[in-house]
Amino acid sequence: MAVASQASPFKSPFLQEPCSDRHKVANLRTSFLGWRSSRPQLAPKQQHRISCSVAPSPTQAPPLPKGAECYGVFCVTYDLKEEEKPKTWKKLVRVAVSGAAGTISNHLLFKIASGEVFGPDQPVALNLLGSDRSKEALEGVAMELEDSLYPLLREVIIGTDAYEVFRDAEWALLIGAKPRGPGMERADLLDINGQIFAAKGKALNEVASPNVKVIVVGNPCNTNALICLNNAPKIPKKNFHALTRLDENRAKCQLALKAGVFYDNVSNVTIWGNHSTTQVPDFVNAKINGRPVKEVINDHKWLEEEFTLTVQTRGGVLIKKWGRSSAASTAVSIVDAMKSLVQPTAPGDWFSSGVYAAGNTYGIDNDLVFSLPCRSKGDGDYEIVSGLTIDKYLYERIKKSEDELVAERRCVAHLIGEENGYCDLPGGDTMLPGEQ
Amino acid sequence: MAVASQASPFKSPFLQEPCSDRHKVANLRTSFLGWRSSRPQLAPKQQHRISCSVAPSPTQAPPLPKGAECYGVFCVTYDLKEEEKPKTWKKLVRVAVSGAAGTISNHLLFKIASGEVFGPDQPVALNLLGSDRSKEALEGVAMELEDSLYPLLREVIIGTDAYEVFRDAEWALLIGAKPRGPGMERADLLDINGQIFAAKGKALNEVASPNVKVIVVGNPCNTNALICLNNAPKIPKKNFHALTRLDENRAKCQLALKAGVFYDNVSNVTIWGNHSTTQVPDFVNAKINGRPVKEVINDHKWLEEEFTLTVQTRGGVLIKKWGRSSAASTAVSIVDAMKSLVQPTAPGDWFSSGVYAAGNTYGIDNDLVFSLPCRSKGDGDYEIVSGLTIDKYLYERIKKSEDELVAERRCVAHLIGEENGYCDLPGGDTMLPGEQ
Numbered sequence: 057m058a059v060a061s062q063a064s065p066f067k068s069p070f071l072q073e074p075c076s077d078r079h080k081v082a083n084l085r086t087s088f089l090g091w092r093s094s095r096p097q098l099a100p101k102q103q104h105r106i107s108c109s110v111a112p113s114p115t116q117a118p119p120l121p122k123g124a125e126c127y128g129v130f131c132v133t134y135d136l137k138e139e140e141k142p143k144t145w146k147k148l149v150r151v152a153v154s155g156a157a158g159t160i161s162n163h164l165l166f167k168i169a170s171g172e173v174f175g176p177d178q179p180v181a182l183n184l185l186g187s188d189r190s191k192e193a194l195e196g197v198a199m200e201l202e203d204s205l206y207p208l209l210r211e212v213i214i215g216t217d218a219y220e221v222f223r224d225a226e227w228a229l230l231i232g233a234k235p236r237g238p239g240m241e242r243a244d245l246l247d248i249n250g251q252i253f254a255a256k257g258k259a260l261n262e263v264a265s266p267n268v269k270v271i272v273v274g275n276p277c278n279t280n281a282l283i284c285l286n287n288a289p290k291i292p293k294k295n296f297h298a299l300t301r302l303d304e305n306r307a308k309c310q311l312a313l314k315a316g317v318f319y320d321n322v323s324n325v326t327i328w329g330n331h332s333t334t335q336v337p338d339f340v341n342a343k344i345n346g347r348p349v350k351e352v353i354n355d356h357k358w359l360e361e362e363f364t365l366t367v368q369t370r371g372g373v374l375i376k377k378w379g380r381s382s383a384a385s386t387a388v389s390i391v392d393a394m395k396s397l398v399q400p401t402a403p404g405d406w407f408s409s410g411v412y413a414a415g416n417t418y419g420i421d422n423d424l425v426f427s428l429p430c431r432s433k434g435d436g437d438y439e440i441v442s443g444l445t446i447d448k449y450l451y452e453r454i455k456k457s458e459d460e461l462v463a464e465r466r467c468v469a470h471l472i473g474e475e476n477g478y479c480d481l482p483g484g485d486t487m488l489p490g491e492q
Numbered sequence: 493m494a495v496a497s498q499a500s501p502f503k504s505p506f507l508q509e510p511c512s513d514r515h516k517v518a519n520l521r522t523s524f525l526g527w528r529s530s531r532p533q534l535a536p537k538q539q540h541r542i543s544c545s546v547a548p549s550p551t552q553a554p555p556l557p558k559g560a561e562c563y564g565v566f567c568v569t570y571d572l573k574e575e576e577k578p579k580t581w582k583k584l585v586r587v588a589v590s591g592a593a594g595t596i597s598n599h600l601l602f603k604i605a606s607g608e609v610f611g612p613d614q615p616v617a618l619n620l621l622g623s624d625r626s627k628e629a630l631e632g633v634a635m636e637l638e639d640s641l642y643p644l645l646r647e648v649i650i651g652t653d654a655y656e657v658f659r660d661a662e663w664a665l666l667i668g669a670k671p672r673g674p675g676m677e678r679a680d681l682l683d684i685n686g687q688i689f690a691a692k693g694k695a696l697n698e699v700a701s702p703n704v705k706v707i708v709v710g711n712p713c714n715t716n717a718l719i720c721l722n723n724a725p726k727i728p729k730k731n732f733h734a735l736t737r738l739d740e741n742r743a744k745c746q747l748a749l750k751a752g753v754f755y756d757n758v759s760n761v762t763i764w765g766n767h768s769t770t771q772v773p774d775f776v777n778a779k780i781n782g783r784p785v786k787e788v789i790n791d792h793k794w795l796e797e798e799f800t801l802t803v804q805t806r807g808g809v810l811i812k813k814w815g816r817s818s819a820a821s822t823a824v825s826i827v828d829a830m831k832s833l834v835q836p837t838a839p840g841d842w843f844s845s846g847v848y849a850a851g852n853t854y855g856i857d858n859d860l861v862f863s864l865p866c867r868s869k870g871d872g873d874y875e876i877v878s879g880l881t882i883d884k885y886l887y888e889r890i891k892k893s894e895d896e897l898v899a900e901r902r903c904v905a906h907l908i909g910e911e912n913g914y915c916d917l918p919g920g921d922t923m924l925p926g927e928q
Contacts, residue, residue, distance in 0.1 A: 162820055163599065163602070163820075166599070166820050166823075166824065167606075170603075170608060172606060172608070192812075192813045192814075193813060193814050193815060195813050196810050196813030196814030196815075196818075197814070197820075199806070199809070199810055199813065200810065200814075200818050200820050200821040201821075202745045202749075203738065203741050203742050203745050203806065203818070203821040203824075203825075204741065204820070204821050204824040204825075205741050205744060205745060205755045205756075205828075206824075207755075207756050210754070302639065305639050305640065305641050306639050308641060309638045309639050309641060313638075318646070319641045319643075320641075320643050370635070370639065373635070374632050374635055374636065376628075377628045377629060377631050377632030377635065378628075378629050378632030378633070378636075379629060379632075382632075382636050382639070384598055384599075384602050384633075384636050384640070385636040385637075385639040385640050387602075388602065388639075388640040388641075388642075389639075389640075392641075
C-alpha cells in the first residue's frame with residue numbers, strides 16, 4: 057500500500073484501464089477537480105469512472121489482490137477490499153440528484169450521506185447533476201461532503217450531463233427545475249419545465265438502472281413526473297413519484313396542533329391530487345389516536361375551511377417569515393418519501409405520494425400522476441390503498457384537482473407523444489404560494 | 493381528551509398555573525406565534541413555559557391523571573404521558589443554540605432533532621436564541637421543525653433573551669457572533685464579540701444547568717470561549733469548548749486523499765492551538781491504518797508545507813466555489829464534536845477540541861482555550877490526552893499559536909476580569925479565510 061500511496065492521484069498511470077463493472081470506481085480528483093464538460097475523447101461511461109491501480113480487466117475479473125488501492129477519498133475501498141468492509145454492510149446504492157447545487161439538495165445530500173434514509177449498514181454513492189452555471193457551487197458541495205467524513209458515503213460523481221450522471225442510478229431525485237420568472241404564465245412554466253423533464257426521462261431511460269425509483273420535486277411536479285415517465289418507456293411507470301409528502305407532513309402538523317396532541321398520534325393522512333392549491337388534504341379518513349379526526353376535532357368548520365387553506369398556504373407564510381422557500385423541511389419530506397418506500401408501512405397506516413394512477417379504485421383518470429394513499433412492504437415498491445371513504449366534500453374537491461391535472465396534460469401533449477394538445481388551464485393561479 | 497382538544501391554545505385558562513418542574517412544558521403557540529419580546533408581566537421563567545390543562549402544582553406533584561393534555565405540538569406529551577413514551581427512551585435533553593436563525597443552525601437543528609447526535613432513544617428540546625432582526629426567520633425555522641414531524645423533538649422554545657432561552661440548558665451551542673465588517677481590525681472584532689460572549693457566559697451562569705456543556709462556534713472562538721467561561725464561574729471551566737473539529741475533519745480528508753485511502757483509515761489527528769491560521773494540524777502523531785503518517789506518506793515536503801496550508805485555506809476555497817461559507821460541513825463538525833462527548837472515543841484514538849488548557853502536560857499556558865487531543869468515556873466529559881510527540885516542527889508552530897492566544901487574552905483583559913490589558917496582536921491577519 058505504501059507504494060501505491062505515494063503516487064499522485066493526478067498522475068495515475070492507470071487512468072486508461074477501466075475497472076470491471078463489479079469494481080467500478082469514481083475518482084474524486086477526476087470527478088470534482090478535473091471537471092470535464094467538453095468530453096473530448098472518452099466515451100461517457102469511462103469519463104467519470106477511473107480505474108484502480110490494480111484492477112482486473114472486465115473479461116477476467118479475478119479476485120483482487122489484497123491491498124489493492126484506488127486514488128481519491130471516494131474511491132471504492134468498499135467494493136475493492138472486502139476485508140475492510142463491515143460484514144453487515146449491504147451492496148452500494150447509487151442515488152442521482154438533479155439540482156444538486158441548490159438549497160434543498162444542500163440539506164438533502166448530507167442527510168442521505170449520513171445514513172438517515174437507508175440506515176447505518178447501507179453504503180451510498182451520490183451522482184450529482186448541476187448546470188454550467190452551478191458547477192463551481194457543485195464542486196463546493198462535493199468538497200463539503202468530503203470534509204464531512206461520512207463513512208457510508210463511498211463515492212461522489214458530479215457532472216452537467218444527465219447521460220453521465222444518471223448512469224446506473226437506483227434512485228433519481230429530480231429537484232432541479234426552472235423557477236417561474238416575472239410575468240410567466242403557468243402554461244409557459246409547464247412547457248419549459250416539461251422540456252427539462254422530458255430530457256431527464258430520456259436520460260434515465262437510457263442509462264439508469266431499469267428499476268430506478270424516481271421522485272420528482274421540481275414543479276409543477278405531478279405533470280413533470282407524467283412527462284418524465286412518458287419519456288422513459290423502459291422504466292415501470294409506477295416507479296415515478298411526485299413529491300406531496302411535505303403537504304402531508306404539514307397537514308399532520310396542523311391536525312396535531314388543533315387537537316392538542318403530538319404528531320405521532322396523527323395517522324392515515326392523504327393528500328389527494330395535484331401538488332397545487334387544488335390539492336385535497338383528507339381529514340375524512342385521517343385518524344388521531346386511532347379515532348376519526350372528525351370525532352376528535354368537533355370544529356368541522358375549521359376542518360372544512362381553515363385546515364386546507366393553512367396546509368396550502370404554509371409555504372407562502374414561511375417565505376414571508378424566512379425570506380426564502382422552505383428548503384430544510386422539503387429535504388426532510390424527501391427523506392420521508394424515500395424511507396416510506398424502503399421501510400414497511402405501519403399496519404393500517406398509509407402515506408401520500410403522487411403516483412401513476414393506473415389501477416386506482418377511485419375512478420380517477422388512470423393516465424395521470426395523482427397523489428394517492430400508498431403503502432409499501434419496504435422493498436422500494438408500493439401499492440395504492442383502496443377503500444377509503446370519498447364523501448361529497450372530498451369528491452368535489454378531488455374532481456377539481458383531477459380536472460386541473462387533465463388540463464395540464466393536454467397542455468403538454470407535445471411532450472408525452474400525444475397529438476392535438478391545447479392549453480385551457482382552469483382560471484386562477486393554482487401554483488402553491490412559495491413554489492417556484 | 494376530546495374536550496381538551498376543542499379549546500383554543502390561545503385561550504387556555506391554565507396559563508397562569510405553571511407545571512411542576514418535572515412536568516414543565518413549552519407551548520408551541522405561545523413560544524412561536526405569540527412572540528413576546530417586551531415581557532410585560534410574567535417573570536422570565538413563566539413566560540416561555542406554559543402550563544398543562546391538568547397539571548399538579550409544584551408543591552403537590554401527584555401522579556398525573558391518565559389522558560392529561562397540553563396544547564401545541566411541542567407540548568411535552570413525553571413527560572406527561574408515561575404510557576405513550578417508548579419504555580427505552582431517556583430523559584429529555586435540552587439544547588440551547590444561539591444564532592439559531594443562521595445558515596449553520598439551519599443545518600444543525602434538523603440534525604439534532606433527527607436523532608443524529610444523541611441517538612434514537614433520546615428525546616430533545618431545542619431552545620433557540622435569535623435577535624430582534626432575526627426573530628421572524630426564527631419563527632420560520634421553528635415552523636419548519638414542526639413540519640418535519642421529528643418524533644424525538646418534543647419541545648421548541650424561541651426567544652431573544654438569553655436569560656430565558658438558556659434556562660436549564662444541558663448543552664449550549666454558541667454559534668451567533670458579529671461578522672467582521674469592512675475595515676474592522678481583529679482587535680475590534682475581539683472586543684465586539686468578546687462582549688457578546690461575556691454576556692452569554694453570564695446568562696449561562698445564571699440560568700443554565702450547572703453542568704452545561706458549551707461549544708463556542710462564533711469567531712474568534714478560542715478567545716470567545718475563554719471570555720465566556722470567565723463570566724460563568726458556576727460552570728466548570730472544562731465544560732467549555734471552542735470548535736476546531738471542522739479543521740480536524742479537513743485535515744483527515746487531506747491525509748486520506750494524499751495517501752489514497754478512505755478517511756476511516758485516518759486516525760489520531762490533532763489540531764493544536766488557535767482556530768486561526770496559526771493552527772497546527774498534526775501529521776507527526778497522526779496515523780493511517782495504524783501506521784505513522786510519515787511512514788505512509790513519504791512526501792514530507794507536502795506534509796510540512798502544503799498540507800497545513802490546504803487545511804487552513806479550505807474554507808476560503810469553498811467560499812469562492814460556493815459563494816458563501818461552508819455551513820453544512822460546519823454543522824456536521826458540530827455534530828461530530830457533540831458525538832465525541834456522548835460516545836466513547838475508540839481505543840487508542842482521540843479527537844480535537846479547543847478546551848481549557850489547565851493541567852495539560854505540554855507546557856502550554858494553563859489559562860487559555862487551546863485545541864488539544866482529547867478522549868471521552870461518552871459521559872459528556874473528556875480528558876486531555878498526554879504523551880504525544882512534540883518534535884521541533886510542532887513545537888515551533890504550537891508556540892506561535894500559543895503566543896497568539898496569549899496576545900488575544902491580553903486584548904480582552906477587560907472582559908475576563910483582569911487589569912492592565914493591552915492589544916499587541918502579532919502582525920498579519922490570522923483570521924481563517926472565509927471565517928467571519
